[in-house]
Amino acid sequence: MAKSDPAGTTRGRRAGTRSARPGGKTPVTGDLVQLLTPDGDRIDQVTWHDGTEYRVDFTDEEYRSLYRDLVLVRKLDAEATALQRQGELGIWASLLGQEAAQVGSGRALRTQDMAFPTYREHGVLYCRGIDPIMPLGLFRGVDLGGWDPNEFKFNMYTIVIGAQTLHATGYAMGVNMDGKTGTDDGEAVIAYFGDGASAQGDVNEAFIWASVFNAPMVFFCQNNQYAISEPLERQTRIPLYQRAAGFGFPGVRVDGNDVLATYAVTRAALDNARHGQGPTLIEAYTYRMGAHTTTDDPTRYRIASEVEAWQAKDPIARVRTFLTKQGIADDAFLAEVDEQAKQEALRLRERVLEMPDPEPLTLFDNVFPNGSPEIDAQRELTARYMDSFEGSAL
Numbered sequence: 001m002a003k004s005d006p007a008g009t010t011r012g013r014r015a016g017t018r019s020a021r022p023g024g025k026t027p028v029t030g031d032l033v034q035l036l037t038p039d040g041d042r043i044d045q046v047t048w049h050d051g052t053e054y055r056v057d058f059t060d061e062e063y064r065s066l067y068r069d070l071v072l073v074r075k076l077d078a079e080a081t082a083l084q085r086q087g088e089l090g091i092w093a094s095l096l097g098q099e100a101a102q103v104g105s106g107r108a109l110r111t112q113d114m115a116f117p118t119y120r121e122h123g124v125l126y127c128r129g130i131d132p133i134m135p136l137g138l139f140r141g142v143d144l145g146g147w148d149p150n151e152f153k154f155n156m157y158t159i160v161i162g163a164q165t166l167h168a169t170g171y172a173m174g175v176n177m178d179g180k181t182g183t184d185d186g187e188a189v190i191a192y193f194g195d196g197a198s199a200q201g202d203v204n205e206a207f208i209w210a211s212v213f214n215a216p217m218v219f220f221c222q223n224n225q226y227a228i229s230e231p232l233e234r235q236t237r238i239p240l241y242q243r244a245a246g247f248g249f250p251g252v253r254v255d256g257n258d259v260l261a262t263y264a265v266t267r268a269a270l271d272n273a274r275h276g277q278g279p280t281l282i283e284a285y286t287y288r289m290g291a292h293t294t295t296d297d298p299t300r301y302r303i304a305s306e307v308e309a310w311q312a313k314d315p316i317a318r319v320r321t322f323l324t325k326q327g328i329a330d331d332a333f334l335a336e337v338d339e340q341a342k343q344e345a346l347r348l349r350e351r352v353l354e355m356p357d358p359e360p361l362t363l364f365d366n367v368f369p370n371g372s373p374e375i376d377a378q379r380e381l382t383a384r385y386m387d388s389f390e391g392s393a394l
């Protein structure tokens with residue numbers, strides 16, 4: 001785990017501040033942007049080292065709907081983990097603990113913005129309006145994900161660590177070439193990746209290309225402290241956000257367990273990108289509360305007290321505390337959200353169990369947009385091979 005623990009600080013905290021209507025002094029942050037403390041207290045506004053001021057100004061209804069999204073994505077994720085444990089999915093990469101980083105950044109995207117995820121961004125996928133069943137088909141092995149990246153502005157999941165940052169940067173350079181930046185409705189591109197990926201050549205190459213071509217990019221690193229069993233100190237000797245300076249663009253660290261700060265920082269970086277001001281690196285400081293994937297046993301490389309310390313900074317509990325303390329939500333609302341989450345999880349389960357196995361020959365579809373003689377030959381060979389079992393006991 002990291003030697004320091006910036007997400008645990010209450011620096012700049014103004015206890016009891018009613019933030020839904022911001023105002024008042026601007027605390028200057030030390031090493032991370034935080035607008036909602038683990039105790040559920042609001043900080044009105046924060047100024048980052050470079051002078052950028054961050055704040056949010058949500059209505060009570062918007063606060064409630066942020067909370068609803070956080071609860072829903074956690075519940076759906078837990079259902080997917082359970083399905084894998086029962087043999088219904090091949091594998092699952094849980095987002096547990098990273099809900100705020102994903103819902104905050106996902107909500108900050110404007111309709112025209114394009115996102116390039118890893119394999120864990122189920123919360124962002126949800127915010128993009130994609131049916132949450134889609135990634136389960138992928139992890140069940142019955143389809144390739146199923147959503148149309150162009151329709152939802154959310155690319156396919158990428159398992160190859162860091163590769164999507166290059167894809168995103170190429171896409172963002174294309175946005176520039178198409179003249180789609182420089183206005184309020186310009187396009188921005190966000191690439192998600194992890195702390196482990198930050199050590200990949202691809203990611204560092206993407207930083208250089210995005211920088212020198214002033215691409216409208218936001219590099220969103222969820223620093224969840226581990227790359228499978230490798231802790232952060234095996235990836236870097238400096239805070240990850242500081243790497244951006246060496247590439248010539250701004251870097252900012254946000255409390256990734258704070259949905260409000262994550263929203264504010266991501267929205268500002270995207271807006272800068274769409275207005276032609278080039279890339280930003282966001283380091284969302286968070287924690288993977290579960291296993292890396294369902295094939296991993298995290299008790300082999302981290303101690304329980306560390307997990308407990310992060311549970312005290314739970315991204316959902318602090319929103320719930322804030323909402324109740326400020327009278328924005330009552331028990332009836334919280335119970336209603338829990339019930340909705342339960343019902344949606346149940347429905348998700350039913351739909352997964354109903355998913356048909358794919359026709360084996362569809363494996364050859366969509367390899368090339370216009371087909372290819374080699375693929376056609378392979379399809380025919382496979383069909384003949386399958387036909388050879390006709391009538392056999394198998």
Ligand SMILES: Cc1ncc(C[n+]2csc(CCOP(=O)(O)OP(=O)(O)O)c2C)c(N)n1
Pocket residue numbers: 120159160161193194195196197198224226227228288292
């Ligand atoms: C190029 C490549 N190398 C190795 C792997 C195996 N692998 C899968 S996940 C992972 C760790 C990724 O850690 P991080 O970037 O921190 O993301 P996280 O899974 O924690 O969200 C590795 C090494 C891979 N998928 N791709």
